[in-house]
Amino acid sequence: MNKLCMTLLMAIISTLVISTLLPTQANAKTIHSERSLYRNILVEENNGLRCLKFNVKSSKTQQSCMLITEPQHLVFNYTKMLFSSLLINPEPERILIIGLGGGTMSNALLQMFPSAVITNVEIDPAVIKVARHYFSFIESERVTAVAQDGRIFVKRALLQNQRYDWIILDAFNGDYIPEHLMTEEFLQETKKLLSDKGVLAANTFSVSELYNYESATYKAVFGDFFNVRHNNNSNRIILASVKALPQPSVIKERARALTAKLLPFNVDINEISRYMTSTSIEQDWPQTTPLLTDQYSPANLLNLKN
């Protein structure tokens, strides 16, 4: 009787162990892994899709993915939603990307705007190397990658009187938020770095208590902004601009004009334009929400609260 129980137990345990191990082993192949100063970096391949991951266990850690046969196709919804920025400024000439990932965004923008200056800022030198080796990240005279903290880059660029037409803030992964990139002071510095037709696109979250704090801080610095989000997605894009936001009619017209240009990148700009809501119409956080400042910025603690 005892023996039977033991055999049964063993059978159950081994099935469990195998079934948890199988999906990762059979489907995704790890083609590169390293431990950098900041994180574990993994490059995995699965059904012709190559992905950069910053951690193993959590599911929300895919940073960047690329179809091996069609590298210019953008895979993630949030990267596609970032293109809503073009509805505010259709012709960016100088682009700053904070948070490189696999460099897929930089590559796509280079194809779209061959004469644009694109500066990528990435805190982790190891990520830049991985982007070069595994994600065909293209660098040139005009497309560069700087290994630096985003906040420091912005401060130094301001001192050198640089301006950017499009700043993409993509430095937040699901696990850890650089708290000094969420504060009122940082947003003010970023705002100064924008040209007069400039637009800031921040890829952030739409869940947790941090949402209210973040929204209130953006509103205090930029005034009304666009929230771009899709129902089944925990990402949201904040679109903020130095100038007043364009009217819906202008957006519709620009979306029509951009459709053909963006389709090769798997981006349906007409659909994305429907995900945009202005905070002048819908403000979904309490008026009294405190701002995040350099003095008060417990972003990671707030992100724990749902």
Added chain:
Amino acid sequence: MTNNNNKFQQWQNPLIYLLAFCSGFCIMGIELLGGRILAPFFGSSVHIWGSIITVFMLSLSFGYLAGGKLSTKAASLNRYGLIFIFAGIAILPVAFSSQWLMEAIFLAIEDTRYGSLVASMALFFIPTVILGMISPYSVRLLVTDKNKSGQVAGFLYFVSTLGSALGTIITSFYLVLWFEVNDIIVVFSTTLIIFGVCAMIFNRLNQASHFEQNRQNERQGAAHE
């Protein structure tokens, strides 16, 4: 020996341990906030923590040296309290002058490694040296019996390092969620100053009771004659 004297004397050592606990708490609380204070100008790269921890260790080591030296001449609870008051005053610039200091260093030094090192030096060196003096000075005040000196030092390190552990966890888990960085620094400063003043008042009361007791002893001696 009268009861009156014992009443104060028996509280002296617990008071010293309490003060040592509090200094341990504040040191690590400030160190933890250091990362927050430097981030806007020097980022949150690994070397920021390298700079902060280096400066804290360096200044604590000098503080131990200075505190030990100071304790050889006329050690008293009065001077012990003064160390706390000076420490409390020395950390105030962290709250009130850090912005322009860091801005100047940011402009002068391009490499964030050395920039953050110089900035942590400018902000934290002096207060941490003073806070470091407390440990050896406490040993001097607590040890009366050579045989028990190791035990006394052990218990002191236990208390002050426990304070450091609590200072770290409470600051990082809760205080940053409830208060602004500068407010927390000011509270640390005020706490140190208040404890310093307490030590000095206690010393005054203790001496007064000693004086009273000596007079009584003299009177009793005279009566016997």
